[in-house]
Amino acid sequence: MRDDVVPAVRAVYGEQDLSSAPAFGGGFINFGHWEGISLDRPLTAEDRVRSQRDLYRCVLGALDGADARGVEVGCGLGVGAVLAVEEFGFASVTGLDIHPEQVERARRANAGLLARAPERLGFACGAAERMPFGDGEFDRLYSVEAAQHFRDLAAFGREAARVLRPGGRLAVTSFFVPDGAEDAGVAGVGAELAARLDSFASGLDVAHPVTSLTGALDAVGLSDVRAESIGGHVWPGLDHFLSGIDQPVRWPRNFLPAYRDGLLDYYVVTARRPVEGG
Ligand SMILES: C[S@@+](CC[C@H](N)C(=O)[O-])C[C@H]1O[C@@H](n2cnc3c(N)ncnc32)[C@H](O)[C@@H]1O
Secondary structure (H helix, E strand, O other), rough: OOOOOHHHHHHOOOOOOHHHOOOEOOOOEOOOOOOOOOOOOOOOOOHHHHHHHHHHHHOOOOOOOOOOOOEOOOOOOHHHHHHHHHOOOEEEEEEEEHHHHHHHHHHHHHHHHHHHHOOOEEEEEEEEOOOOOOOOOOEEEEEEHHHHHHHOOOHHHHHHHEEEEEEEEEEEHHHEOOOOOOOOOOOHHHHHHHOOOOHHHOOOOOOEHHHHHHHHHHOOOOOEEEEEEEEHHHHHHHHHHHHOOOHHHOOOHHHHHHHOOOOOOOEEEEEOOOOOOO
């Protein structure tokens, strides 16, 4: 096991395949994008899988990746990487994940495409903060619900800028602390999130301000850095789904109140690497 995997990440993505827990499904492990899914009725396991696929579509749709060489950071089981190839026409996608067991699962889950078209799909083990790739190797970089686990967003920003070619583009979606959350009156947002949500208390998730990511991307010279809030399409649908299933723990339902209280939001952050001299 790599020595840069923090214990909570090692435990959560280790022996058990989290994507097969009732809260997730379909090989995905994300909270989902629920726009277009009716919340006026009980939600099904199929709705849940669609929401997770739609979160990928939201990110990939921001990237214009046809014929691009893509890298996905924190790819989990790699089913979103296959979506990028099959539905969005990426020439190739390399899925990167810090957890060796996730990389093994990704290789098993996508053995068919890996065998049929090995030039279009691949998986590698490594950290967002220290990517095992050469300079300018990719046209597009994306990441879905993994950046809340990254310890060092400045290092991620440096690596993202390094592995993207000039003119390359990036889209990252995850949950962050909104700008101005401290001013909204809750002193110590990190402590408050840890009190409400076990994933913050355990050190699995980090209470990064969204400005830590946008600032890191600005600092390495990426341009057009934007953060779009999509929390309204994530948390209400997720909570409605969770209300209808049996799950071993209650705390995930605290995400919706944390969003409503201004402690967390979900974002799509986009940027591009400027063309040199352009
Ligand atoms: C919540 S899962 C999301 C998986 C996938 N993107 C999805 O939406 O189904 C987060 C993934 O990020 C990986 N991860 C955590 N920290 C990482 C890091 N520093 N660098 C790369 N991957 C990381 C975990 O091992 C896990 O597979």
